[in-house]
Amino acid sequence: xxxxxxxxxxxxxxxxxxxxxxxxxxxxxxxxxxxxxxxxxxxxxxxxxxxxxxxxxxxxxxxxxxxxxxxxxxxxxxxxxxxxxxxxxxxxxxxxxxxxxxxxxxxxxxxxxxxxxxxxxxxxxxxxxxxxxxxxxxxxxxxxxxxxxxxxxxxxxxxxxxxxxxxxxxxxxxxxxxxxxxxxxxxxxxxxxxxxxxxxxxxxxxxxxxxxxxxxxxxxxxxxxxxxxxxxxxxxxxxxxxxxxxxxxxxxxxxxxxxxxxxxxxxxxxxxxxxxxxxxxxxxxxxxxxxxxxxxxxxxxxxxxxxxxxxxxxxxxxxxxxxxxxxxxxxxxxxxxxxxxxxxxxxxxxxxxxxxxxxxxxxxxxxxxxxxxxxxxxxxxxxxxxxxxxxxxxxxxxxxxxxxxxxxxxxxxxxxxxxxxxxxxxxxxxxxxxxxxxxxxxxxxxxxxxxxxxxxxxxxxxxxxxxxxxxxxxxxxxxxxxxxxxx
Numbered sequence: 240x241x242x243x244x245x246x247x248x249x250x251x252x253x254x255x256x257x258x259x260x261x262x263x264x265x266x267x268x269x270x271x272x273x274x275x276x277x278x279x280x281x282x283x284x285x286x287x288x289x290x291x292x293x294x295x296x297x298x299x300x301x302x303x304x305x306x307x308x309x310x311x312x313x314x315x316x317x318x319x320x321x322x323x324x325x326x327x328x329x330x331x332x333x334x335x336x337x338x339x340x341x342x343x344x345x346x347x348x349x350x351x352x353x354x355x356x357x358x359x360x361x362x363x364x365x366x367x368x369x370x371x372x373x374x375x376x377x378x379x380x381x382x383x384x385x386x387x388x389x390x391x392x393x394x395x396x397x398x399x400x401x402x403x404x405x406x407x408x409x410x411x412x413x414x415x416x417x418x419x420x421x422x423x424x425x426x427x428x429x430x431x432x433x434x435x436x437x438x439x440x441x442x443x444x445x446x447x448x449x450x451x452x453x454x455x456x457x458x459x460x461x462x463x464x465x466x467x468x469x470x471x472x473x474x475x476x477x478x479x480x481x482x483x484x485x486x487x488x489x490x491x492x493x494x495x496x497x498x499x500x501x502x503x504x505x506x507x508x509x510x511x512x513x514x515x516x517x518x519x520x521x522x523x524x525x526x527x528x529x530x531x532x533x534x535x536x537x538x539x540x541x542x543x544x545x546x547x548x549x550x551x552x553x554x555x556x557x558x559x560x561x562x563x564x565x566x567x568x569x570x571x572x573x574x575x576x577x578x579x580x581x582x583x584x585x586x587x588x589x590x591x592x593x594x595x596x597x598x599x600x601x602x603x604x605x606x607x608x609x610x611x612x613x614x615x616x617x618x619x620x621x622x623x624x625x626x627x628x629x630x631x632x633x634x635x636x637x638x639x640x641x642x643x644x645x646x647x648x649x650x651x652x653x654x655x656x657x658x659x660x661x662x663x664x665x666x667x668x669x670x671x672x673x674x675x676x677x678x679x680x681x682x683x684x685x686x687x688x689x690x691x692x693x694x695x696x697x698x699x700x701x702x703x704x705x706x707x708x709x710x711x712x713x714x715x716x717x718x719x720x721x722x723x724x725x726x
Contacts, residue, residue, distance in 0.1 A: 247670045247686070248633050248663060249296040249640035251346065251522055252286065252652060256300060256329040259321030262526065263646045264555065264610040265548030267321050272647045278327060280335055286652070287336035291343045293656035294670055296683060297375060298336070299469070299489065299522075299642055300329040302348035305385035307558025311565040314385075317558075320551020320610070330362060337370035342673040344680030346375035346469045346487070351408040352401060353381060353390045357452055360415040363466045364458035372462030372679030372691055375487065377469035378480075380405050383558065402476040404449035409484055409699070411452055414443045416465045417693075417703035419456035435459075441706075463691050465699050467680045473501060473589065481519070482508025483698060487684060489642050491524040491615045498523060498636035506637075514696045520684055523632060526612035526644035528619045529654040536619045543611060543646050552610030553602055559609070560591065564602045575600050612644050622662040629659075630668060 255261045258277050267274050276282050290298050306323055308314040318324055333345050345366075349359055359376075366374045380401040381387075387395040396404065421439035428434075445452045470485035472478065481488050482505045492498040498521075506516035528543070530536030549569065557563055560575075567573050575591055591605075591614060598604065608614065618628040632638065645651035663669035675682035679691040693700035 245667075246639075247674075248629070248668050249520065249522070249684070250293070250655070250660070250669075251297045251299040251640070251642045252290050252295055253299050253301070253524065253642040253644050254286065255302065255323065256327040256332060257323050258325035258327075260548070260551060261301070261323070262612055262644045263543065263547070264320050264322045264551030265546050266543060266647050268546045269542075269647050271650070274648055278325065280332070282648075283332040283336050284339050285649070287340045287343060289649075289652055289656055291340040293660050294673055295343055296640065297344040297346045297680065299346040299377065300332075300348060301377075302326070302329050303379075303383070303386065304350070304353065304381065305383065305389040307383070307554040308385050309561055309563050310553045310557035311563065314554070316550040316554040320548030320554060322548065322551035322554055322610075330366065333366050333374070334369050337373060341677050342373075342675075342683065344373040344375060344467070344683065345370065346377050346467065346680075348377040348379055350379050350381040350386075351405040352396065353386070355452075356408050356411040356450060357415070357454055357457075360412045361457050364416065364456070364461045367461030367463050367466055368458070371677075372681075374463070375467030375469050375680050375684075377471065377489070378405070378409075378484070379471070398474065399476050402472075402480050405480065407445075407447040407450045410447070411443065411445050411450055413465065413699040413702045414445070415454075415456040416460075417699055418706040419443055420460050421707075422460070425459055463679050463681055464703070465693050467684055468699075478504050479508055481505050482514075483512050485519055486681070486693075486697075487520045487522060489522050489524060490638070491613060492636075493614050493616070495632055495636045498632070498638060502637040512698070515694070518685065518694060518696075520639040521637070522640050522642045523636065523638050524613065524615040524644060525629075525632075525641045526615065526617045526646065527625045527629075527655065527659065528617065528646060528651075529622060529625055529658050531621065531658070533620050533624065536621065536624075539646070540619050544607065547607060547610040549603060549606045549610070552606030552608070555613075556605045556609040564605070567602050569603045569606075570601050572599055572601050611646070615644075622658040625659055626662040626666065629663065630666065633668070 256277060258275055259267045260274060266272050273282060286298060306314045307317050310316045329347050363374060363376055382395060384394050419441050424436050424439035426433045426436050440455055442455050443452060467486050468484055469487045469489060470481045471489040472481055488505060490498060490501055492501055502521050505519060509516045509519055528536050528540050530539055553564060618625045643655055660669060664671055673683050674686035675688040678688055681691050682688050695704060
């Protein structure tokens with residue numbers, strides 16, 4: 240029996256297609272920061288090539304609609320701070336990044352609340368083809384009223400109902416990706432003429448409470464069929480959804496204990512769904528600040544704190560929690576009630592409540608927190624010190640790796656590749672090459688060369704397997720079945 244491969248830590252670059260700042264708000268003030276140039280393709284080509292050099296698993300790209308407008312009842316603070324403003328559609332950058340790389344994959348955020356499932360399925364199949372199978376989908380349901388209103392709705396759908404609608408959404412895209420086209424539907428046969436065998440292409444008929452669709456998938460099966468499925472929900476509904484569907488989860492927890500509690504809950508749900516709990520890979524959001532000496536790292540942190548945007552931090556905090564702090568003076572203490580709202584991120588609220596047991600909150604305190612990473616950890620030090628921190632959380636928190644927030648670009652990502660990764664490799668806990676060089680996103684995520692598709696225990700794959708079983712049981716209706724070559 241073959242020995243299973245040694246578990247290796249995996250890392251993702253975490254970014255967003257917004258000009259200015261992402262999670263380190265205000266760092267555009269650094270004259271060497273290139274965040275203002277994210278609206279030009281050169282930024283994304285540089286990032287992709289650097290990620291591949293560092294054997295980064297994926298470039299994880301966040302996205303949202305309409306921006307934060309809770310603080311003071313407007314988006315003014317976001318504009319002043321340069322937080323999630325000037326946003327591009329991140330999907331537009333992927334093909335170009337794939338063209339200059341061979342193995343790094345791309346996890347792109349898209350919302351089940353506002354993109355029709357037929358459109359999303361075609362878009363991700365298209366990217367999966369064009370990247371040779373290096374695409375993942377970060378599944379979100381979108382929490383803000385500003386996004387709902389941008390999409391023609393008065394307010395956001397209630398939290399738990401969004402997940403019910405998302406379940407229907409997943410049913411549809413799985414059928415499009417896994418069932419609509421059989422293997423071998425592409426024939427390219429001249430005589431008798433048969434480009435595509437219609438007997439192997441099936442219409443999906445779906446009538447649900449939230450979604451209706453009647454169509455053939457417009458795109459033939461891509462290298463992975465279903466893209467790698469990312470998710471980040473930490474509410475009860477989010478945990479249930481992640482345990483059922485997710486292959487990789489972005490978590491943001493302030494302590495090892497809270498991280499382990501979360502991963503245990505999701506893995507238990509996965510087991511209850513008949514899935515292998517270890518097949519879900521957890522990536523903790525983290526903002527490492529690295530220096531060649533401890534003093535250099537501390538100086539970088541001090542500089543970042545001097546440049547951070549209080550406006551941007553408050554806009555982000557209030558947008559995530561649905562709490563408007565504009566009535567408070569910046570250094571006035573306030574009590575954080577920590578209520579869950581339909582237009583808030585429940586995991587962020589729970590993290591703030593946990594941190595609040597040891598910290599006094601003022602608008603400045605939470606602004607500085609959310610303008611420089613958020614509620615996740617922020618280790619500062621040399622490669623050895625930060626590697627110690629990473630290894631401890633990786634071993635004790637039941638996680639598989641980290642989503643890496645940056646402070647400044649290019650500096651932070653370059654420090655990770657040039658300083659941190661060599662130290663992790665020296666310890667034998669980070670690969671020196673991809674598990675499947677030139678392979679698909681799923682093969683590298685799961686360290687499973689030759690296995691580009693969803694595992695048989697996954698609900699999406701079960702749709703395909705059940706369809707194949709049904710097709711085998713049907714009598715032949717024409718002379719085309721059984722004559723086709725593979726796709």
